[in-house]
Amino acid sequence: xxxxxxxxALGTGVVIEAIQSMSGAESIAPDHMGRGRLPSxxxxxxxxxxxxxxxxxxxxxxxxxxxxxxxxxxxxWTELFTEDGVYWMPSTPLQTDWRREPSxxxxxxLLMEVRMGRLLHPNAWSQAAQWGTNHIVxxxxxxxxxxxxLEVYSRFQMMEMRRDQVRHFGGSYRHSLVKQGDGWKIKLxxxxxxxxxxxxxxVIQAWV
Amino acid sequence: xxxxxLANLVQPDRVHKSVYTDQALFDLEMEHIFExxxxxxxxxxxxxxxxxxxxxxxxxxxxxxxxxVDRSVRxxxxxxxxxxxxxxxxxxxxxxxxxxxxxxxxxxxxxxxVKAIPLVKGYDGTRMHTDDADCSMVPAARVDxxxxxxxxxxxxxxxxxxxxxxxxxxxxxxxxxRSPVGEVEAVPVCHRVVQHSNWKFFMENxxxxxxxxxxxxxxxxxxxxxxxxxxxxxxxxPLFFHYLSTFASSFDQxxxxxxxxxxxxxxxxxxxxxxxxTDPDTVAYEALIKQAYGEEKGExxxxxxxxxxxxxxxxxxxxxxxxxxxxxxxxxxxxxxxxWHFRLxxxxxxxxxxxxxxxxxxxSPATMINADDLENWTKGQLGLESKGGEWVSFHRNYGGDxxxxxxxxxxxxxxxxxxxxxFKAWESYIRAAIQPTAKA
Numbered sequence: 142x143x144x145x146x147x148x149x150a151l152g153t154g155v156v157i158e159a160i161q162s163m164s165g166a167e168s169i170a171p172d173h174m175g176r177g178r179l180p181s182x183x184x185x186x187x188x189x190x191x192x193x194x195x196x197x198x199x200x201x202x203x204x205x206x207x208x209x210x211x212x213x214x215x216x217x218w219t220e221l222f223t224e225d226g227v228y229w230m231p232s233t234p235l236q237t238d239w240r241r242e243p244s245x246x247x248x249x250x251l252l253m254e255v256r257m258g259r260l261l262h263p264n265a266w267s268q269a270a271q272w273g274t275n276h277i278v279x280x281x282x283x284x285x286x287x288x289x290x291l292e293v294y295s296r297f298q299m300m301e302m303r304r305d306q307v308r309h310f311g312g313s314y315r316h317s318l319v320k321q322g323d324g325w326k327i328k329l330x331x332x333x334x335x336x337x338x339x340x341x342x343x344v345i346q347a348w349v
Numbered sequence: 350x351x352x353x354x355l356a357n358l359v360q361p362d363r364v365h366k367s368v369y370t371d372q373a374l375f376d377l378e379m380e381h382i383f384e385x386x387x388x389x390x391x392x393x394x395x396x397x398x399x400x401x402x403x404x405x406x407x408x409x410x411x412x413x414x415x416x417x418v419d420r421s422v423r424x425x426x427x428x429x430x431x432x433x434x435x436x437x438x439x440x441x442x443x444x445x446x447x448x449x450x451x452x453x454x455x456x457x458x459x460x461x462x463v464k465a466i467p468l469v470k471g472y473d474g475t476r477m478h479t480d481d482a483d484c485s486m487v488p489a490a491r492v493d494x495x496x497x498x499x500x501x502x503x504x505x506x507x508x509x510x511x512x513x514x515x516x517x518x519x520x521x522x523x524x525x526x527r528s529p530v531g532e533v534e535a536v537p538v539c540h541r542v543v544q545h546s547n548w549k550f551f552m553e554n555x556x557x558x559x560x561x562x563x564x565x566x567x568x569x570x571x572x573x574x575x576x577x578x579x580x581x582x583x584x585x586x587p588l589f590f591h592y593l594s595t596f597a598s599s600f601d602q603x604x605x606x607x608x609x610x611x612x613x614x615x616x617x618x619x620x621x622x623x624x625x626x627t628d629p630d631t632v633a634y635e636a637l638i639k640q641a642y643g644e645e646k647g648e649x650x651x652x653x654x655x656x657x658x659x660x661x662x663x664x665x666x667x668x669x670x671x672x673x674x675x676x677x678x679x680x681x682x683x684x685x686x687x688x689w690h691f692r693l694x695x696x697x698x699x700x701x702x703x704x705x706x707x708x709x710x711x712x713s714p715a716t717m718i719n720a721d722d723l724e725n726w727t728k729g730q731l732g733l734e735s736k737g738g739e740w741v742s743f744h745r746n747y748g749g750d751x752x753x754x755x756x757x758x759x760x761x762x763x764x765x766x767x768x769x770x771x772f773k774a775w776e777s778y779i780r781a782a783i784q785p786t787a788k789a
Contacts, residue, residue, distance in 0.1 A: 169467055174443075260567075347477075
């Protein structure tokens with residue numbers, strides 16, 4: 142029988158300790174995993190040593206790309222890519238083949254031309270609304286380098302304003318670059334967006 | 350709530366704008382259409398292993414579809430009967446051999462029956478007993494499937510699934526028949542897009558053959574330019590340029606297409622999407638189908654004239670390309686769509702990739718097509734919320750369609766019989782709701 146007076150009740154009691162007993166949930170369902178499935182493996186970039194000049198050159202390319210996108214300079218932006226260049230935003234980080242998996246974007250130069258043609262068409266009705274973006278690119282990691290190729294990892298944050306609504310997108314870029322003349326061109330730009338599989342409020346009309 | 354004057358909401362050739370904007374009508378739709386009719390939950394292949402689950406809304410109800418230990422697919426309210434907490438905390442996952450509530454560890458078998466309650470002696474002498482139904486998760490009143498596509502109804506009453514689908518079941522037959530083993534499986538990516546408009550905008554738009562060459566002009570024209578250049582330079586262009594360029598066909602071409610409109614608001618937009626080129630992959634695939642089903646059946650399956658099938662009021666199926674979009678209304682002016690792609694079992698990879706391009710270009714969240722649709726619907730919703738007019742017009746070709754056995758065949762592709770037929774069904778659902786004795 143437990144005490145029946147407030148004063149007496151507060152004067153006695155037990156000390157709750159987790160050391161010896163099984164937790165409540167464990168005692169009910171010892172093998173239950175409330176997390177459902179383990180999260181899919183992410184991607185952790187590994188840096189190699191490169192000289193500061195090369196690093197600077199790569200960062201300038203990334204910043205230039207951001208400026209072209211934010212200024213809707215679509216034509217110049219597509220010129221950042223090689224003739225066989227590809228812009229790919231997979232649906233999930235585990236995807237490996239831009240041609241064979243359901244993607245958010247999977248575009249070669251021809252499809253980039255279609256999208257650009259749409260964006261610039263006078264009757265692209267959804268382009269009537271005022272909109273703009275702001276990209277910040279950083280956390281740049283050069284992962285592999287030969288005299289003619291580079292593998293570059295970076296992270297981006299993008300704010301988009303359309304009509305009176307603001308949206309945020311963020312994630313990682315992985316660029317496969319090839320040397321052309323004095324500079325570098327994009328052979329593959331992989332965009333893994335952290336909120337790529339979240340529900341979209343409206344859609345995305347231009348490259349991220 | 351004001352009494353509802355149905356005769357002044359839905360007329361044969363026009364509807365009142367409030368059916369798109371009014372909160373009370375939306376609530377009525379949720380309660381008497383979405384929470385009674387058969388609603389699509391998902392495909393069996395989304396829950397392959399025991400304990401695999403997928404959550405979705407049926408009307409306003411949070412539901413979970415789960416694979417039970419006996420391999421059957423259950424659809425349950427995603428809710429602990431103790432204090433109401435949702436049991437599955439993600440859109441999909443695996444819950445093991447049962448559900449366990451994160452609040453007080455009530456646990457349940459995969460069929461929803463209570464398995465264990467902590468310190469269960471605490472209920473001795475109370476009016477709660479663990480063998481009462483209200484100690485267990487509540488199952489959907491009815492669950493059924495057709496060719497692997499799972500539906501649930503939250504009402505014990507109403508037509509069977511097969512009667513509800515009627516002729517529109519061709520959506521699933523056409524999809525599955527294009528596999529030599531008659532089966533598809535869901536590609537495990539579900540895109541979700543929110544539109545700022547009433548769900549009806551989507552349903553009307555899907556079979557609206559007048560809009561593509563206006564709304565999608567920019568994409569159609571741009572794709573045609575690249576397609577024609579490729580044809581000139583290389584002799585051919587990949588089929589996916591054609592997917593986009595056809596959106597810019599002429600009014601006359603779209604008017605020559607036919608819609609077929611069924612009971613319950615379902616319908617089909619016919620039209621053949623040029624899916625039978627004579628490249629080696631297609632030739633090999635067609636041989637596979639004819640080997641599986643015989644020449645005659647195989648030819649029938651390959652030559653069906655279907656662009657879209659609609660299952661009213663929430664599903665749009667592009668069966669020839671194995672794409673499906675399911676609406677989950679959130680508010681009068683807000684609707685979520687879930688967008689799926691399916692893989693035909695037993696076909697060469699090239700055939701999967703061909704339909705994958707449609708999924709990527711038209712149905713992904715970076716769609717070059719729906720961007721302009723959603724824009725129209727947002728602006729449409731805003732216009733209908735205004736005082737600038739009362740009626741929404743569906744007069745086009747009114748009286749010019751052919752009716753046979755309750756099915757309406759348009760004689761013009763752009764006939765607004767599609768919307769008239771959808772509202773006939775809507776009116777009948779709402780009439781049954783406000784006059785319970787009237788027959789739905």
